[in-house]
Amino acid sequence: MGVTGKWRAVQQVAPQRGQVLCGLAMAMIGSQGLAATPGVASSDKLTDEEKKKAEQDRPNPHHEHIEVVGLWHEMSPKFTASLLDTPKSVSIISRQLLTQTASNTLADALRNVPGITMGAGEGGNPVGDRPFLRGFDAQSSTFVDGLRDVGAQSRETFNVESIEVVKGDTGSIAGRGGAGGAILINTKMPTLKNAIDANLGFGNADYKRGTFDGNWRITDTGAFRLNLMGDDQGVAGRGPTHYRRFGVAPSVSFGLGTPNRVTVMYYHMQNDDLPDVGIPYNNPTFNARTDGAQRVMATGSGAPVKVPFDTWYGLENRDANQDGIDMGTLRLEHDFSSTLHLRNTTRYSETTQNDRWTMPDDSQGNIYYGYVYRRLNSRISTFDTATNQTDFYGSFDLAGFKNQFATGAEFTREQGKNDTYTATVNGQAVTSGTNFTHCATALAFSSGTCTSLLNPDPGQLWTGDLKHTGNPNSTRFDTKAVYLFDTITLLKQLQANVGVRYDNVQSTYRSAAGEYGRGDNLFTYQGALVYKPRSNGSIYASYATSAIPPGNSVGQGSDDISLGADRSGNIGSVLKPERDRTIEVGTKWNVLHNRLLVSGALFQIDATNFKITTATGGIDNGGTKRVRGFEIGLNGQITREWAINAGYSYLDARLIKAGGAGAANGLMDGRHAPNTPANSLALWTTYRIIKPVTLGAGVYYMSKVYGTDSPTAPKFVPGYWRFDFMATYKFMKHYSLQLNMQNLANMRYFTQAYTTHYAMQAPGRTALVNLNVHF
Template sequence: MKLQKLLSILFVSGSAWVVAINVAIAENAQISSSKIPYLNQVEFFSSSAYQLVQTPSQETVTITAVKANPTDKGVEVILETAQGEKLQVTNRSTGNNFIADISNAQLRLPSGEATFRSEKPNSEITEITVTNIDTNTVRVVVAGEKALPTVELFDDNAGLVFEITSAATATQPPQQPETPQSEEPAAQQDEPIELVVTGEQDNYRIPDASVGTRTDTPLRDIPQSIQVVPQQVLRDRQARSITDGLENVSGVNPISPGLAGSRDNFTIRGFEIYGNSLVNGIPEDILSDSSFVNVERLEVLKGPASVLYGEGGLGGAINFVTKQPLRDPFYEISATIGSFNDYQGTIDLTGPLNDSRTALYRFIAGYRSAETFVDFNEFTKLSIAPSLSLSLSQNTDLVIESDVNRMERNGQQPPGLPAVGTVLPNPNGRVRRSFSSKGPVTDNLTIAGRVGYRLEHRFNENWKLRNAFRYRFYNDDDRGGAPDFNPTSLAADNRTLNRRAIIGSQFYDYYYLDTNLLGKFNTGSINHQLLFGFSLSRNTTDLRFEFGIPAAPVDIFNPVYDQRVVPTGIPNSSRFITRDTLGIYLQDQITLAENLKLLLGGRVDFFEERTTNRLTNVETNQSDTAFSPRVGIVYQPIQPISLYASFARSFTPTIGTSATGEAFQPERGTQYEVGIKADLTSKLSTTLAFYDLTRSNVTTTDPNNPDFSVQTGEQNSRGIELDISGEILPGWNIIAGYAYTDARVTKDNNIPVGNRLFAAPEHSFNLWTTYRIQKGDLQGLGFGLGFYYFGERAADLANTLELPSYFRTDAAIFYEREQFRAAVNFRNLFDVEYYTSRFGSGTLVAPGEPFTVQGTISWQF
């Protein structure tokens, strides 16, 4: 894929070196994402990439002023220097951003600030910034609203000039500013130099994410650890699930492998994450990858997120950013074939619906059929994700998005294996990884989906109103009472696995409405970015199950399945649950100085849960209020380094009563975190975080009445995390992380104090790196290599079983040329046998995937 050719003309005058950048956003200047290059196609600065250099200056040039003047075409931004010293400029592009780095300059404005910013100068430009990025480099960023700006350069005597042209005049030839006569020969003055920009992207490094503040804030300015797994990483790894993607984030550990399309479960910083998921910043009740073909990137906010999103665990939250409609036509088809009869096909279509490009669409569809490495554990999945983006006016945008997913699988949950015969010795031998405790069962049908909108209205360049609504449903049908089978225990002969059957269905409906006001203002020399809003949600759950139906056991070494059961037809659990929540939140991002930023936030939630027990015809009601504060500070001693510290709390409703009839209080989480974020280069960033997390109000057995619980339990996790991502050298990318996690029970009436928390290894490490050959006959060829290590970890809170550590190796080889891409990915290259814990059970484990091969071919047009 290629960026448009950007023409640049340079004129040299005797008194100053000036560049005029004419930014045009028009139909003939749009950048199609289908033409964004892979790194192997990028011409870097050292070769034929965009590089403007006069005779290098021995000293740093001071930019003394920045002026923004309106013109009949749009906006003209001038960078003034004291004596018109010679400057050195390089350029690159990332998404819709045109970026120019002046490598021998320093911005020193009369106000003392080190940044100039012009927000929304016209409808086609989101923002223009001029800022110091280190002691001798100034960066100029022109952010296009919906497309990458086109750039032309001219010499002028005024300084470094940016001429930004509105869409109405973008198609017209740019007017060259008049150049004063100088004593240089005319040939030197007028001879143009054509410069071609092939561009480059921050493929493995994403500098911004909205998940940490719900605003467009650079990650380096947020006092909390946030890791992003971008699209290029997901593509290079050919990620098929959430688990594949989150393996690239430190401190995130899988609980179950998510076989046959079941839900993925994780621990983050030692605490289990089950429902802490977001889609485009909107909370959802179930962490599911049912529509993973629509995921653009994954954002992991580590630590409490209640101050922004309401109830949730304190380990972290995962935000799924979906693929959005594009202004330029883009079409892609891909096909994948893998081990164990794994077949997948996807189509991705997007572009404008009208000539003015005020209506954009995107349609993504994917189908997958796989048998998996476990006997009888197979599934088919169909995903459809349409979306529509409408520009209702110059200041109002509306995005309507939805997806529907239909999945048929062999039972509701993946089969588990007994620990004896897998991670523990068995006198009868080892159990095959492919053994299924469930056996053949009738396919279970699940239909899930979501539909909603996001509306934004900009009152002016400083204030905007945002409103979003989403409805999500999840229907797990029992297909007329077909049983599912779960293992319970291993008999004394160490080969007979006892089983129980379960019949039932579950239906979830989730409604969420959020409205907030975002504004920027100053109080004296202090800058504020204020966020104020409220959210309303309703979550309904309809459960009908008959548990514990007697079923025939199975021999784990010579399985013969008897699937006959005799259900009573009367469920022993039938409930309808409704939870309503109102949240009101306030956040202020305060810039005390250019290098000192303060974050203050608070949220109060009012929730009520009503449960109807249809077996007893009894309705119970419980309500409570929770306040979640957040305080953080960021200090940047030099531009590339951010030192931060933060305090935050979370809450999770705890439903139930004590022996005295008192309703349980919400479970609380408290985090203290300090860290360092550093831009090692303009393309390589790292985060080092130290944290201390405490989970309180944990229910534990009442010592005076074992049939009830009390909220005296407490758990603590403290640790260190290191993440790094970006480009090391041209064509060489990396995303890696290390986590040390000391997660233990600190108070409990039943579990021994000091026990390690469930599925939380003390040491874990991940590394994925790729290299793309940049030129020559092999240009377009690339290689990938990954290492994943998870240390010993407890299979349950009682610490009755310790799962052994494992070290897994992945690899990839791919070829990319223009719109064509072919890739072969190898997982578990050396066929390491490993197991993960499963739903807290210390007697059952879940097998990890053996050696698999996956081949993919895709074409963009």
């Protein structure tokens, strides 16, 4: 969508490590500092003369705001070409777009990129971000400031400057994983400009939120920045669901504008939530009752059951999510010259979860009799990451060819420990026998363990007990990696883009059943040719690979190596890594005097070696999957007053060989892959009707999404349309009021389709009013 600034044309300067777009320049307003801009390298990559000129040309922060084309902001050095010449599909969610759409979480933000769905987490847990890109799990391909961030969490955006979504195999860029792409989150950094931005918001569903972003110049080359967030809100139409969050993110930099820079950052966020729960599907396995109860529902199509909008199956006195993250980062940077740079980043982070929530379990067919089993899902976990990454990058000429290169090394240790709660009623575990799971006794209802399908009582007192199960498991993942990228200008109109990466990964799983380990050597690569028929356009063809070893999510997602109980031994230690490849052709053009970026891509992704169940009930690497599709994008300014961020994605994702035990073997072959909509559309547009007033509108569409496309027992959520509205009024130079109306039509739609049991329902109509202050 772009960033906010005063629109001005400037003379184009030489591109640095790919941080240019299309021949416009602007300076970020307020606390955002000097940005990498179209046609201008970011401030820390400019020569001294260029920095002085950019500072002189910087617009007055009190001048009018308009929107210009989106850009790479403090992007990873691994991208060695401009966005225009990068041979991948890339979507950029700017700070401007986050603010305009009132996207306070990562899940909210990713709604603006078509082709992305959010899946349920480990064990069907709806808590924690699990995005699917082009039909592939990207939980382990999420990065913060260039470093992998696997820990399960629901990410906030109060400290986010921009989000870059890179689609297609990104193994050479991101390391393990990355079949569908990677999500790169860039946090707010200190700048040499004093500024304060504050926000206070109120809305329906008891919405209250405040943020503060302050940046102070403390020396000639040093600055301190502080971001704060407090959030207390319900969810429109979703019963007693409530979220309470607090975040703080201080950072300090020294040496800004000099060849040697040091930045120290700390991030803390914690939440205490009463989480939303799902709606069961209408076609569970049928189990005939013998207690004389009458069946009240026929077998359905596989969609969620039709119940009132605010139906909520949880238990207020049992359900809670109490999660937190602490992250400390040290970044050291040195410029050997205007064309050679070194960056070293060290980080330690800890993510904790203490979650108890109700799954409306349909596995026993209780809904056919008008009942729901309130199954307890829980997670008690600690996840630690220690990583150090060094990047050496820049440009040089060799044998008459210009090279923009990046090389580096990564050393990371990730380790997690997971336990659960055990629920008992009158000393009896509710998961044992059928009294509770089948809702077959009066005690199942009087204790609150079972409830009515059509009229559940969230306030019912659950009379059971919770205690730690005391049987934790742990997973450790050690990574050593080296990588090299280069964009070679072969001719004025022809570039070659290449990248290679080698990872040595060692993983260990421990539980009461024993210890299982494995090691993998992963080699991934990418190669592309980029043809530039004109300076404002590119046409590319690329080939890229990725590799996903067992245990990739380090116990934080659905992929692990805890397969030691199989009668053939520790299957997890002998399985091969999944191997994927993407073939993509595409084009990108800057049009309307470089104000608007138009892009399109046609691609095919083939996944092989993924785990499937064999006909005899074992596990092997026989799975294959194919995704074919295309997407188009439109981003920037149509006129000075009219801005647009739009995209459409078509995906045909099929399980070519999906396995299955016994009679189910081959049943899913050729069926739709889960978490992959065939059609999706995202459109956000704003128009400044008069100087102080801007109106915005959003249109979002997603077609049917399967949890499973089983021909005998499908689970899916229907397609939907969503419409949003925004109006902003600026007054008294430093203030603005913003109204957001989300889901204007109050449509009932679903955001997650779990493989079994339930789907997650989206909020109803939501109205938010925010007062923004900028100095």
